[in-house]
Amino acid sequence: xxxxxxxxxxxxxxxxxxxxxxxxxxxxxxxxxxxxxxxxxxxxxxxxxxxxxxxxxxxxxxxxxxxxxxxxxxxxxxxxxxxxxxxxxxxxxxxxxxxxxxxxxxxxxxxxxxxxxxxxxxxxxxxxxxxxxxxxxxxxxxxxxxxxxxxxxxxxxxxxxxxxxxxxxxxxxxxxxxxxxxxxxxxxxxxxxxxxxxxxxxxxxxxxxxxxxxxxxxxxxxxxxxxxxxxxxxxxxxxxxxxxxxxxxxxxxxxxxxxx
Numbered sequence: 283x284x285x286x287x288x289x290x291x292x293x294x295x296x297x298x299x300x301x302x303x304x305x306x307x308x309x310x311x312x313x314x315x316x317x318x319x320x321x322x323x324x325x326x327x328x329x330x331x332x333x334x335x336x337x338x339x340x341x342x343x344x345x346x347x348x349x350x351x352x353x354x355x356x357x358x359x360x361x362x363x364x365x366x367x368x369x370x371x372x373x374x375x376x377x378x379x380x381x382x383x384x385x386x387x388x389x390x391x392x393x394x395x396x397x398x399x400x401x402x403x404x405x406x407x408x409x410x411x412x413x414x415x416x417x418x419x420x421x422x423x424x425x426x427x428x429x430x431x432x433x434x435x436x437x438x439x440x441x442x443x444x445x446x447x448x449x450x451x452x453x454x455x456x457x458x459x460x461x462x463x464x465x466x467x468x469x470x471x472x473x474x475x476x477x478x479x480x481x482x483x484x485x486x487x488x489x490x491x492x493x494x495x496x497x498x499x500x501x502x503x504x505x506x507x508x509x510x511x512x513x514x515x516x517x518x519x520x521x522x523x524x525x526x527x528x529x530x531x532x533x534x535x536x537x538x539x540x541x542x
Contacts, residue, residue, distance in 0.1 A: 288317040289339070290325070295332035295484040296477075297325050301399075304340030309349040310395050312356055312366060318399075319373030326380040329541060332484035332491070334380065335476060336403060337387035338396070344386070344412075347394020350421070370395070371428045377402040378432065381492050383483045387476035388412050388463065393451065398429055401436045401462060404495065407476045409469035414457045417449040435502065437461050487523040488541040 289300040299321055301308040310318075325334055338344040357363045377384065377399060386392075386400035388408035393415050400406050416433075418425060425433070425446060434442040437460050445460075454466045467475045483491065493514070500511065518524050523539045530537035 287311070287314050288321055290321055295330065296335060296480050297328075297331055297333075298335045298337065299325070300337055300339050301345050301396075302339040304338075304342070306349060307343035307391055308338040308340070308345040308396070310345055310347060311349045311352055312369060315369050315373050319369070319376045322373065322376035322380055326376065326382060328382075329488075331382050332486075332488050333480045334382050334384045335387055335480050336384065336399065337476075338389065341389050343391040343396075344388045344400060345393075345396025346391050347396050347398075347416075353421075367426055371426070374398065374402060374428060374432060381495065382488075383491050383495065385476060385480050385483070387472060389469070389472050394418060397462065398432060402432055405465070405479060406463040407465045407467060407472060407479060408454050408457065408463045409472040410454050410466055411469050412454045412457070412463075412466075413451050414454075414462055415449065415451040416445050417451065419446065419449040485536075485539075487518075487521075487527060487537075487539045489521055489523055490518060493518065 287302050289298075289302045291298045291300070299318070301310070301314070301318075303309060303311075303314070322334075325331060357366050383405070384403040386403040386406040386408075388400055388406060389412065390409070391413055392400050392408065393413065394417070397414055397416060416425065430442065430446075433445070436442075437445070441460050452460075454463065457463045458466050465475065465479075497515070500507070522542045523537075526539055527537050
């Protein structure tokens with residue numbers, strides 16, 4: 283499958299990654315998972331970026347998850363499924379470990395693996411008619427440990443099990459209630475609201491955004507913080523961005539952060 287099933291566009295400090303299979307509602311294939319992981323690793327290493335937006339092409343669907351037609355050829359037995367899982371989980375790690383803030387722009391269907399991709403983004407903005415769920419019980423499929431870990435981290439054990447055991451498709455309001463999305467807006471404003479949020483993120487100090495992500499992830503670990511970790515909370519005072527930020531505030535001007 284050609285690389286044009288995963289598109290990358292740069293607009294200044296914001297990158298957009300598009301799942302580009304609109305004729306299949308952006309259902310994910312093995313090559314797409316491979317390419318998405320490589321793209322996220324590449325973008326994550328780019329110090330010039332400030333925010334990454336993930337979306338589906340066509341305006342009708344973020345993604346319904348994996349392309350079921352592949353199961354007969356690429357996931358028909360445990361060995362094949364394990365090999366496929368290594369690719370998928372590497373991509374999910376790349377999404378979850380990305381240093382830059384990530385934002386899912388969700389239009390329409392966001393189900394199964396599509397919901398997993400969106401759920402690993404830092405912010406998730408959807409339209410009122412968006413639909414969510416993980417109905418894999420209907421396929422006789424188990425969600426593997428790394429995937430359940432991400433879902434459970436997002437919504438908690440009880441809601442994760444509700445989603446998996448019932449396999450219901452639910453609406454945007456319920457997704458908001460469950461913590462799957464961070465904002466619900468009218469369908470015709472999803473793109474506008476998502477890119478406005480991305481722009482606000484991009485205008486902030488990039489080192490601060492990375493530190494906030496790092497600190498939030500570390501606080502998921504119950505181990506006591508070390509003295510060095512606590513000291514890192516004050517490292518921003520030694521950055522050029524701190525000087526730029528407070529001087530701009532005093533001068534009543536807009537700061538132009540440099541990321542150093």
